[in-house]
Amino acid sequence: MKEFFQMMRRFISPYKKYVIGAVGLNLLSAVFNVFSFSLLIPILNILFKTGDSEKVYHFMEWGSGELKDVAVNNFYYYVSQLIDKFGPSTTLLWLGLFLAGMTLLKTACYFGSTAIMIPLRTGVVRDIRIMVYSKVMYLPLSFLSDERKGDIIARMSGDVGEIENSITSSLDMLLKNPILIISYFATLIVTSWQLTLFTIIVLPGMGWIMGRVGRQLKRQSLDAQNKWSETMSQLEETLGGMRIIKAFIAEEKMINRFVKCSNEYRSATNRVAMRQSLAHPMSEFLGTVLIVLVLWFGGSLILSANSTINASTFIFYMVILYSIINPLKDFSKASYNIPKGLASMERVDKILKAPNNIVERTDAEHISEMKEGLEFRNISFSYGTHEVLHDVSLKVRKGQTIALVGQSGSGKSTLVDLVPRFHDVQAGEILIDGKNIKDLVVKDLRGLIGNVNQEAILFNDSFFNNIAFGVDNATMEQVVAAAKIANAHDFIMESEKGYDTNIGDRGCRLSGGQRQRISIARAILKNPAILILDEATSALDTESERLVQEALERLMKTRTTIAIAHRLSTIKNADCIYVLYEGRIVESGRHEELLQKNGYYKRLNDMQAL
Structure with a gap:
């Protein structure tokens, strides 16, 4: 329960007024409930002529004795007055109507306490989901590369849903039930302290049995949620790789993998559900055992010579005890549900509490333009223990175009990812106009940079919104102008709704060249000072490459450009070409200079010529 209350403190603050309202209404509900049950005693006395029927009650001044004795005496005084005036039958009717009125008030307060908790429950779940999404937005790419997308989706859907089902649904129980239990126990003590003492002695043993049954539930729930994540990851991989699955006739293999995941999830869920379903019958049985024991002990008290309780009061006591x-x-149901939710919260917290090593200094400087250029000074970087870049140094003057070439895995993409601080260098520094990029505001830094990647990353939205992505208040004229420069305007206008046409999931309705030209138009509209081209044309056919290359040449004018390329023909005119091999710069110079060196670049050029 300690973990539960710690979690609630994190998320409950904006909803304190709902908690206070629920506590107040539950308190009133408990009071009305006890008062309505207390009417059972005079009703039973009138019906069965039990109690001290010969006794004459006189009104006692409030404060003239113990509150309990005065209240009971005066209550019986008013009942006896009603009997004398209207007769037992009419008095019974009045008491019944009063009981119905009390019950109406009790149920109205109960409904109010439940209704007032609904905005809290839905609000907490919404807040958690938004917090997870926002956290994912600001986490470094290294976190996302270490985690499976399906697992993150499972945590935002299945785990957050489990938090709603098991924890927030238990909130009203945890607010209402302690109030009812305390109110009822206080009533039991006032009615008969001997019976209550006996109940208190018996009750802890039953609580221990319940706790022992539910102890392993959190661990089993965590296992079930992990299996759910595996299932979601399998589904995400399948949808993303459907073309390859069909091409390699691997449908049955993937189905078998999914069936295995689903069976493991089912088995884990069965174990959790089995243990959870044990809660109700066990609590029902233990409750009946408690009633039987108290019935035996109370009956023994009544039958004894010096009884401190009469039959009607004992029946009232049993009603309260049963209540x-x-x-x-x-x-106990909440104590079963909460561990399930805490297991899900543990998985969600893996995202919420994930460290973000891209830290912005409190005194970070703002930057709006690059005046001189960009410099990599003695850069080294590793993924874990694997060193990707070693002591890399190079300079890019403003307006200059440089190219990075080399075999796959030589560190080219990693090097350009360091500029917008997708990762932070472990040694050395990157400077813009002589200022370390770690000393700059991250938003301003990334505002200077435009990316065109090998895989055009588009969104399931219109042409207009994809081109205007990240640019606030872009006009149609600006978007059209950017599309024309990117050689995209013609095929956009040929589509069904022009710039308002939806391009499908990840641009699936477009060809590779069209997707790439949309991403170039997006970069043109952003108008960045530094342009990063990461294999922008390597996946295109000759005609598409020509159109895209034309668009890139227009985009590169007056901009500082870092281009990664495998096709050396696309970077022949670069101001400087840097050749990377196993994380080090082994050669640099213009295209003709590197050919004359007869080194690594010359071998790459000859292989492509062949």
């Missing part, structure tokens, strides 16, 4: 069973059962 306390339901809150106790709900409490």
